[in-house]
Amino acid sequence: MPPTKELAMSSQTNVLSVPLDRGAVPATRSVVRQPRRRRLSGFAWEPWALAAILLTAWQLAGQALAGEGNPLLPPPLVVFAALRDSLPELWRGTISSFLILLPGYGTALVLGVTLGLLAGTTPWLGRAFFPVAKVAAPIPPTVFIPYAIAVLPTFHLSATFVVFLGAFWPIFLNAAAGAAAVEGRHRDNARVLGFSHFESLRKVVFPASLPHIFCGMGVGLGFSFILLTVAELFGANAGLGRFVQYYADYADYPRMVAGILYTGAVTWGAMTLLEQARHRALFWQR
């Protein structure tokens, strides 16, 4: 036996000799990831060039319009000043918005993943859910907003509900698709290892479905932000959508544009966090 082992090890030295622990990024993968990391950390000049062109065009157009006494397109410098002045208010708005977003999205995540995995693995639940999902999922959730505001007792509750609706279907459908697409070899292994239904859901179906689940989470998060801000246009007294709506009513275009930019940045930040979580959770995917 010893020579066998020695040979096996020596043929693998390049992999084995690199000291790795569970948390470390394995050598082979960091090589694959390098180009991507470069792009993420902003070494590429192209996006900056495009941003500079857009900003310059904006500045020139805004100046020209302002010269004619037209306030509709405040130039970037004016907007940035307004943004700086509005930061405290925007921060309060962010908190208010997230108090809607997090419970709505969180509930959608927990219920969507749980029911999706169950429906994807339990035939009768699948038969119950999928036809309903087919009809209900394509309804644009925005159409529920007026009704939810009218029916539910508080704005907070109605907005949370609408955010939930928007995020639930994509998460549910993706989790179900992921559960149904678990590779046969993983299912066979769970069975020959004597896993119970619950055990195989937790240890096999859930991790194997994570790529799909994260895909659904991304779509769901996008929908959540759209629904959140639209709902706030209708009836909020605080929040990001409300901020934009409020200053639009007063024709304070610098603040309004600042609010749009800020909302974009917050959305981008949330998406980036999700992308990072996905990257960490799916480390095992080649």
Add this chain to the structure above:
Amino acid sequence: MSKIIAHVEHREGLRIESLDFAYGESLILRGIDLAVQAGEFLALLGPSGSGKSTLLRLLAGLERPTSGRLTAAGDPIDGPGTERAVVFQHYALFPWMTVADNVAEAVHKAHPGLARSERRARARAHLERVGLGEAAGRYPFELSGGMQQRAAIARALALESPFLLMDEPFGALDPVNRAKLQDLLLAVWQGSSPRPTLVFVTHGIDEALLLADRVAVMGANPGRIIRDYPVPFARPRERVALYQDPGFQRLREEIAETLDADTLTRLDANPEAGFHAANQGARYV
């Protein structure tokens, strides 16, 4: 001690009685009768399409027969069970768990009451048995195919099952790694007491003769067992000496002829089917 031996001698093996298996309209296996003694190493040898992997899946309980009966240790097989450990051809470790955690799942099934740390220690001991102690904390994607297959074997061993079912476990490996793993399997199997009853699916005649006590040769269209060859060579077997043994070469020829004859019979019956089979047959000689 004597008690244990008596127990071993009375262990029952695997039994398949007049088994048919159809997939939709097509008959995959017909009239399979096979008994594997407890502690015996049986190779199922045959060309692609002879249903040998299907037969193994039936023994594993992953498929149900269309008709017929399967028993393990006298009990009917009506689903997968941890008393029948399985190693698949494609390293089927869970990629999101470390190698040690993969094995620890099997340890947990064999000994449900164990504390987590003890489970880890035993998983590591099983990995050491297959020469993978160093790799315990790694993830499957960090390992070569041969190492993943070692880990899969360690996981099967960790179930401590009386039956071990292996579906072309070394089929995807390069020749050097295949030879190393064949030696490892022999060492581990011979070193176990009691020895597990082992069913090993392969399409390599040399591999079957090197490893097994008995070779059941299967033919295709539909899959059936055409002959059963005892393998008389003494253990422990040494690869190079065995391959040069005239008795080995004779048996090897005989089995190759049996496979060819089956192919030719089919060639007469259905020239087109036979043509494909003949092409495949050439690979096994």
